[in-house]
Amino acid sequence: MITIEVLVTQISGLQRQDLERWISNQWVRPDGRAGAYVFREIDVARVRLIRELRDEMQVNEEALPVVLSLLDQLYDQRRRMRELGDALRRAAPDEVRRTLARHLAELTGSE
Amino acid sequence: MEDPYKALGVARDASQDDIRLAYRNLAKQHHPDLNPGNAKAEERFKTVSAANELLSDPVKRGKFDRGEIDAAGQERAPQSSYRDYAEGEPGRRYGRSGPQSGGWSAEDIGDMFGSIFNTDPRPKAPVRGRDEHYSLTTDFLDAVNGATKRLTLPDGRILDVKIPPGTADGQVLRLRGQGGGGGNGSPDGDALIEIHVLAHGYFSRDGQDIRLDLPVTLSEAVLGGPVEVPTPGGPVRMRVPPHSDSGTELRLRGRGVPAHGDRTAGNLYATLRVALGKPDAALEEFLRNWKQERPADPRRAMEAGR
Numbered sequence: 001m002i003t004i005e006v007l008v009t010q011i012s013g014l015q016r017q018d019l020e021r022w023i024s025n026q027w028v029r030p031d032g033r034a035g036a037y038v039f040r041e042i043d044v045a046r047v048r049l050i051r052e053l054r055d056e057m058q059v060n061e062e063a064l065p066v067v068l069s070l071l072d073q074l075y076d077q078r079r080r081m082r083e084l085g086d087a088l089r090r091a092a093p094d095e096v097r098r099t100l101a102r103h104l105a106e107l108t109g110s111e
Numbered sequence: 112m113e114d115p116y117k118a119l120g121v122a123r124d125a126s127q128d129d130i131r132l133a134y135r136n137l138a139k140q141h142h143p144d145l146n147p148g149n150a151k152a153e154e155r156f157k158t159v160s161a162a163n164e165l166l167s168d169p170v171k172r173g174k175f176d177r178g179e180i181d182a183a184g185q186e187r188a189p190q191s192s193y194r195d196y197a198e199g200e201p202g203r204r205y206g207r208s209g210p211q212s213g214g215w216s217a218e219d220i221g222d223m224f225g226s227i228f229n230t231d232p233r234p235k236a237p238v239r240g241r242d243e244h245y246s247l248t249t250d251f252l253d254a255v256n257g258a259t260k261r262l263t264l265p266d267g268r269i270l271d272v273k274i275p276p277g278t279a280d281g282q283v284l285r286l287r288g289q290g291g292g293g294g295n296g297s298p299d300g301d302a303l304i305e306i307h308v309l310a311h312g313y314f315s316r317d318g319q320d321i322r323l324d325l326p327v328t329l330s331e332a333v334l335g336g337p338v339e340v341p342t343p344g345g346p347v348r349m350r351v352p353p354h355s356d357s358g359t360e361l362r363l364r365g366r367g368v369p370a371h372g373d374r375t376a377g378n379l380y381a382t383l384r385v386a387l388g389k390p391d392a393a394l395e396e397f398l399r400n401w402k403q404e405r406p407a408d409p410r411r412a413m414e415a416g417r
Contacts, residue, residue, distance in 0.1 A: 057138055079202055
């Protein structure tokens, strides 16, 4: 839980005005409100990711919302997969899980 | 620790621009946030980042080139990447369904089990298409004799509606399969068409019978004679018997509504109405000198003053 002042000093090459624009674009959604934002760890990691996408991978800000939206969807799905896995681990008997794994392995057709 | 030049795939004498370019290309390929769950990519990205960290800084690069530091010498403590949060509970913050949502909704479960296990949790029963209601206005004679009318539906389809003979006002025709589309291979609904019949100038309908008031002249009424009577099927000649009067009802058998289905043709009833027109001098002269043998009072049945 850090403030915008601390965050800007922590991430090299990050301009405060860029970050404020990203917040108003809803790409980053910290707690609090303008002038008193509070960033959680995930917010900090997201700011770092956006900066890397823009500065190091040259995804310009026009394309960023598309990339972020696809990433958010990807992580939604991966979270779902994890939850499904957790639920299977808790609820499905060993036998069922082994059968499932066997079916999945056959599906891929890999050696 | 891999040689940083090899890691980036550049020569020892590569320019700073070459190094930056090489790093960008590799970062795009292997960035762990773009390859979640891919351990190889993550490993590769760490190596590439470390190499870039070293070579992108001319001071550090010089130290490395001079052997003052080794490839791992400048490696920073790894930072948690976005992926470490995004996949877990904190990732809900940027999830599609909003930060609050926790458990799976029925749709989520249907999604997962429908696509992964290929069982639809709620198989849909076949649903017959909806019946659609329309109305169609038709002439009196078209309804009596039958006709085909063209009806343009709101969705642009054109229906040729066969109005059977003897169709009555308010009757509903059902056109099978012309209503709303059915789902899951079930039959389409029907088009229900309510028929409105316009009034006619002189015909009126009484079940299967047709009635009309037929104007006749004074001499046709008194002396009788042939007159032409309009019927739904076209004009027909009929004899007016002598000594007819206003109100006399004459029947033309089978000249009403034509036979249809299991119903036989109705009759046409013509009620005579004596039409004097403008009397001429001869008639006036005759009536002035006319001495009735038995004077009649047509108003006798009416009680005076009531």
